[in-house]
Amino acid sequence: MASISTRAPGDPVAANLTREQAIVEAWAQGFSVGSVVILILFVLCNYRRKILLHKLILLELFLAGWHGIFIFFDDPAYGWVLSSTAALLYISYNLHNVISWLKIKPFLPRWGGHLFIISLLLVQPYWVLETWANFQYFNILGNNLFKHSRYFEPLARDPWWIFTTVKLVMVINKNYGYTLIGLVKTSPRFGIMLLCMFLSIVFLATDVAVTATISTQSGINPFWRVGPPSPPPTPQLTPKRLG
Template identity: 50%
Template sequence: MADIAAADEQAKPSVPGRLTLEAWSQGFMVGALIIMCGITFANMRREVLLHKLILIELILAIPNGFFIFFDPPVWGWYLSSTVVPLIMSWTLHNVIAWMKSKPFLGRRGNLIYIGSVLLVQPYWILEIYANFAYFNSHDSHLFIRTRPFEAAFRDPWWIFTIINLFWNIKFRYELGFIEIVQVSPRFGILLLCMSLSVISIVVDILSVTPVVPIGVINPFWKFAFVFKCFTDSIILDDFKAALDKLSRHRMSQILPFSILGDAVSERGFVRGSQRERKRPRKHGGNLDAKSITEMDMISSGQAGTSIELSDVSGLCPLSPALVHHIEHKPPGGN
């Protein structure tokens, strides 16, 4: 019975239910990756290496989503050959996760993170051989033994990245998760995709063990991979830059005029007159017992000055803020 089950796993799915499930999951993965490629290409900055790596990660994984269309022996050859760029995409995802988490890690943490990613590459060489031998030869069952360990050599860095991000959100930035969703729905979707990817990883591990004996070909690793890629394309920059923008937005709600001054001086989002002059002006009459001297900002040729702020990153849905100068006149004045 075990030999029959192994032979069924090695051959192209013939049971209508399994064939439909695999075809649907491949279509889901390819469609999602193509959409993410378009979104990434439209929003990427071509001089930023991180953005280029995200686009390459998505492109490398697409070919593996078409092997269901072929019949043996092309089916096995195509499946195994496209596993090579797929594994490269998985490894590149860990590199991207490291680059996004790099500002939160010290020198030692960065070395351990990227060094451990490099140390597991011999396993992937073995996995490529085992995959090719399994689906193109009926004599090798090495892939059945190596497949359950696949997640252990692919996902620990991603799990660490998620935990590290949640920890920094909670303790370093002191941001609540509900507050993040309210301020930036995009960041809320990022956290949701991270959670769904972890759930899919757990189900994938169970599906290649006797706990949930679905088999080595199952859709759950595709779900996990798509959700991981979503986290890369939703926010292209590193996590610290995104959280800094959220933190500044929160502070702008607490101290709007203080942040307003900083934003104007740092970003230069000043609309209106480029040349302004100051002049002293005295108020008289019944306004006060003493003359009050004010410094009025008078725009050349305009009655007031307006300052408009916007969030160029699109991370925080800020409405434009206008600050108007109002000139006070003494009672009875013209």
């Protein structure tokens, strides 16, 4: 028997998802979790037990991989699982930036390395607030701050890894005399990585644009917002009288 929502029609709970929204969200989360699983397999193929960086990358992916399973739950577990796994995802974001710092630190001056990690530490209060706001919003605990705070996620999440990517390309170009095209020809895998980084930046811009312009509700990701609208209600038809 289908559960009946006791929440308001606009609340972000599982029972208020239309069939079309649930399908699109399930596909989105399936792609997300599946991509993390593939990345874990890639890391395991090159894993070295004594290398700290490999351990941190595996931990980062392990934490991120849980966010998506919430789609299998009904209310009220839906909101609690979503927010709990989102908290793990936020930790994964920051661990990713710590990994970026470890990668780029040898190529930065001493003050640059300090500035990188200190600036990352300075945004941690935001993530504490965002975790609280996420629990409040998706579990209908009385505060809708998440509708507004989510807009700032890219600023607290992405500058560090984007800087690391650009800086590494510049370092390789300067120290090894490779042009970008020559580097891609020499190492196609590096070219694939750069392509993925570029697509990530495009998706980031899309996420921000869709969040700010298309939807007035703060959903989970752009797929949720641009999902097919629910069909209009079927009109009540009355049979024509004969004669």
